[in-house]
Amino acid sequence: MVITAYTLVRIRSLFAVAMLSGIYSLVGASLYLVMDAVDVAFTEAAVGAGISTVLMLGTLSLTTRMEKVSTKVSPLPLLVVTLTGGLLIYATLDMPYYGDPTAPIHHSVSVRYVEKSGDEVGPPNMVTSILASYRGYDTLGEVSVIFTAAIGVMALIGRSRRRRKQDDESGDES
Numbered sequence: 001m002v003i004t005a006y007t008l009v010r011i012r013s014l015f016a017v018a019m020l021s022g023i024y025s026l027v028g029a030s031l032y033l034v035m036d037a038v039d040v041a042f043t044e045a046a047v048g049a050g051i052s053t054v055l056m057l058g059t060l061s062l063t064t065r066m067e068k069v070s071t072k073v074s075p076l077p078l079l080v081v082t083l084t085g086g087l088l089i090y091a092t093l094d095m096p097y098y099g100d101p102t103a104p105i106h107h108s109v110s111v112r113y114v115e116k117s118g119d120e121v122g123p124p125n126m127v128t129s130i131l132a133s134y135r136g137y138d139t140l141g142e143v144s145v146i147f148t149a150a151i152g153v154m155a156l157i158g159r160s161r162r163r164r165k166q167d168d169e170s171g172d173e174s
Helices: 002-010 014-034 038-062 075-092 110-120 126-134 136-173
Strands: none
Touching: 002 014, 014 038, 038 126, 038 136, 110 126, 126 136
């Protein structure tokens, strides 16, 4: 994954970037599968290697294949990223320490999930049982949002192609 990520940063061909990002997601999904996080592996494969790659390739069909190298460097994006990162780090200072047994999360419904998910739901992986059963409607909602976004992007790509075809046909008649 490190080699793929390094190559992604260094390469200039946008088609190769789209393909390598799909490979990166597929390797990540494989690692999640090895770690028995089947639900996360499925989501990574579907969204990261599947839909994202298709959307990037669709975008490439509407743009150029090579990255434009800009000689003008603006400090504004770096400033925005630095401020956002600083705010995120500041927000974590109020959180309980990782693994703290006195943290509020350990005294609510998670105790029931840990103790009874195997008997109530059945899958050996606790995360899978939580997402598939206890939070099934949430997972269904997330999948619906992703599907709706993909349909919207495909509709926009289709509209752009129809418009381009109409422009070509009107140019032929004159």
